[in-house]
Amino acid sequence: MNKLLLHTCCAPCITVPLERLQSEFEITGFFYNPNIHPEQEYKKRLHEIKRWTQQTGIPLIVQNYETSRWFELVKGLEDEPEGGKRCDVCFRMRLEQTAALAKQKGFDCFTTTLSISPHKNATAINLVGNEVGKKFGVQFFEANFKKKDGFKQSVELSKNYGFYRQDYCGCIYSRR
Numbered sequence: 001m002n003k004l005l006l007h008t009c010c011a012p013c014i015t016v017p018l019e020r021l022q023s024e025f026e027i028t029g030f031f032y033n034p035n036i037h038p039e040q041e042y043k044k045r046l047h048e049i050k051r052w053t054q055q056t057g058i059p060l061i062v063q064n065y066e067t068s069r070w071f072e073l074v075k076g077l078e079d080e081p082e083g084g085k086r087c088d089v090c091f092r093m094r095l096e097q098t099a100a101l102a103k104q105k106g107f108d109c110f111t112t113t114l115s116i117s118p119h120k121n122a123t124a125i126n127l128v129g130n131e132v133g134k135k136f137g138v139q140f141f142e143a144n145f146k147k148k149d150g151f152k153q154s155v156e157l158s159k160n161y162g163f164y165r166q167d168y169c170g171c172i173y174s175r176r
């Protein structure tokens with residue numbers, strides 16, 4: 001079975017992708033989200049994803065909370081709307097880290113759960129994913145998890161599992 005590194009931003013967003021990919025891939029989760037603020041919120045989401053991956057037996061890799069690097073990268077894009085240029089930079093930062101780790105650890109491919117959100121454009125995510133996959137020499141698995149009622153299912157599953165579910169994307173700009 002091919003090994004896939006699955007970038008994820010929170011427990012609610014990993015539910016459906018896991019269900020859909022598990023028969024095809026051996027999955028390892030990857031939590032790298034320096035975009036999430038404040039730190040208390042980051043810790044809440046990390047706690048929930050740890051709880052869920054432990055319960056399901058999925059290995060999880062957690063990488064640095066490099067907030068200063070994230071703020072540096074999005075400088076000048078603070079007033080962009082959600083779905084605009086700041087998000088492209090934010091996707092790229094997280095997917096580059098995922099691709100680099102996938103290459104380093106010998107995964108066959110990588111992807112992200114981000115496309116499950118109705119606020120995120122799967123085409124933009126897949127474009128960035130393919131670019132960084134080429135850059136790091138590892139295959140990107142294209143996905144649009146919101147298809148076939150993916151988002152609705154993730155809301156229902158989160159309710160059933162009692163997950164904490166945030167009401168904003170992650171950065172302070174999306175919060176305001």
Ligand code: SF4
Pocket residue numbers: 035036082083086087088090091169170171173174
């Ligand atoms: S709105 Fe979400 S995807 Fe866009 S920059 Fe903020 S945290 Fe990143």
